[in-house]
Structures are given as structure tokens and as C-alpha cells.
Amino acid sequence: METLTFHFDRGTRPSSGQPQLVGVVSSGNLEVLIEPASLNGGCDIEVRTAAHGFGAIWQAVISDFHDRWQLADTRIAINDMGATPAVVSLRLDQAVETLLGGPPASAPTGGQP
Template identity: 70%
Template sequence: METLRFNFSGGQHRLSGAQLVGVVGSGNLEVLIEQRPLNGACEVEISTAAHGFGAIWEAVVRDFHQRWQLADVHVAINDMGATPAVVSLRLDQAAESITGSMGGGAA
């Protein structure tokens, strides 16, 4: 397993609570998104079975951060080979379910 960590600043939207979406055994991806005191940062930690895809992961999670602008949020991703499209979908599902907002950009 490879572990990747990314931190983003400049988020404007804070969450309350936590949300788990997906199952590693079904769709090969699980995302947990939760509020944490991170001095306004959005922290993403990825555990993946697919080695050598750090640049792709960074692009996907950077795009997610730009859409949602989350602050004081920790995102944990457990991956067993999901495609970037599935990753993006699960990230948006987690953010939508915890914010009640659709289409990116927390309320």
C-alpha cells in the first residue's frame, strides 16, 4: 500500500459531522470526510494499492478542493484501484451528503 498526503489552504466552507461513502469491496473506493481543527486547511490522506499515481491523485483532489473550498476538513480515502472518475464522484457524494449542497461549492 502507498500512502499519499495532500494539504490545501484557502478553503471557505466548514462542515459539521462526518460522512462515509463507498465501500472498498464495491467500487474499490471508500471516502470518509470529517470536520477537524486544521487551522483552516483541507487535508487529504490516501491509502492506495496502486503505486506511482501520485500526480494523478494530486490533480483529482486539487480539483475537488477547488470545487468545494472546504476548510478544517480531513478526507481519508481507501483505494483498491478506482478510476479517477470514481474517485471524483465519491468525493463529491461525501461533500454533498454532509453539506446538503449539490454540484460543488458548500453552502
């Protein structure tokens, strides 16, 4: 297993609510645990993955996620068994939407103008 850690400062969207777990660790999938934490406005993400050597891809996926959500005072733990970047993004968004109760402010709503 490889462990990668990421930290982001100055998030603008504090998390609230109870810790949430989404996804299932199995062949080719992952689980995400997200929870509020006192981190002085920061967001900590720890990835435990069975796929070694993909740090640059994880950095890109996690940075994109943080750019979308701008989470503050949030801790995220990811247990990965080889999920694709698209599945990682989907699970991360699903976890935050479950915790916060909706999509990011910049996300399209799907409604008609």
C-alpha cells in the same frame, strides 16, 4: 499500499455535521471518510491506495476537487483499491454533499431558466 497526503490552506467552506462514510472498499472501488476537524481553515486529505505510482493523477484529481469545494476545517481519508479518477471524483463529491447537504455553489442546478 502507498500513502499520499495533501493539504490545502484557506478554504472558504467550513464543514459541519457528523463524519460521513461513502463507498465500499472492494476490487476497483474506494471508500471516503469525511469529517469536520480544527485545521485553522485547512483541508487535509490522506489517500491509502493499492495502486502504486499514480501520485500525479491523484494530485490532479484532489486539486480539482478542492478547487470545486474550497473546504475548510475538513479531514478526508480515502481507502482505494484501484478506482478510476472518475469514481474518485464521484465519491468525493458524494461525501461532501452528504456532509454539507448539497452541491458546491458553482455547480449547475439542473433547473430550467
